[in-house]
Amino acid sequence: xxxxxxxxxxxxxxxxxxxxIPTHLFxxxxxxxxxxxxxxxxxxxxxxxxxxxxxxxxSGFAGGEGCALHLAADHxxxxxxxxxxxxxxxxxxxxxxxxxxxxxxxxxxxxxxxxDWGEHGTKMAWCCxxxxxxxxxxxxxxxxxxxxxxxxVGTEVFIQLRNRLG
Ligand code: SF4
Numbered sequence: 001x002x003x004x005x006x007x008x009x010x011x012x013x014x015x016x017x018x019x020x021i022p023t024h025l026f027x028x029x030x031x032x033x034x035x036x037x038x039x040x041x042x043x044x045x046x047x048x049x050x051x052x053x054x055x056x057x058x059s060g061f062a063g064g065e066g067c068a069l070h071l072a073a074d075h076x077x078x079x080x081x082x083x084x085x086x087x088x089x090x091x092x093x094x095x096x097x098x099x100x101x102x103x104x105x106x107x108x109x110x111x112x113x114x115x116d117w118g119e120h121g122t123k124m125a126w127c128c129x130x131x132x133x134x135x136x137x138x139x140x141x142x143x144x145x146x147x148x149x150x151x152x153v154g155t156e157v158f159i160q161l162r163n164r165l166g
Contacts, residue, residue, distance in 0.1 A: 002039050002046040002053050003085040010085060011043035017083045018055075021072040025064060027057040046085065081151055092129045093148060109153060140165075
């Protein structure tokens with residue numbers, strides 16, 4: 001389906017990032033140069049090429065499999081957060097927003113689950129949070145996703161999480 005983008009600023013950043021990816025890391029760089037990396041002129045999603053996101057290097061590509069934006073971030077020793085659409089780098093973290101009766105908005109940080117995608121959720125090969133390989137690593141999510149969590153909740157809240165859960 002491509003990745004949904006969070007507004008025109010994110011689209012602008014993505015356009016600049018796409019132009020900066022070294023060509024040996026970007027399987028579909030020719031398609032991007034000849035056309036666009038966006039699905040249409042609303043700039044609300046990435047373009048789909050051959051059934052997947054234009055940035056998705058396919059299995060066997062010499063420059064590396066997976067997201068070309070992520071590979072470029074690694075190549076320049078930068079954070080993928082600064083390169084990828086927010087919907088991509090935030091996965092598998094989800095934020096639920098709820099406005100209480102007293103007008104205080106509550107944000108709950110949790111994992112995405114297959115149920116969050118409705119009937120599509122049963123067919124997604126990449127959904128990882130409910131598989132047997134989830135939560136079995138040597139480091140906690142608090143450590144392995146510390147950059148992402150800090151970006152989402154802010155430094156102050158992240159320190160609180162560390163104090164309470166670390
Ligand atoms: S992670 Fe990269 S390849 Fe995957 S949808 Fe997002 S931008 Fe496209």
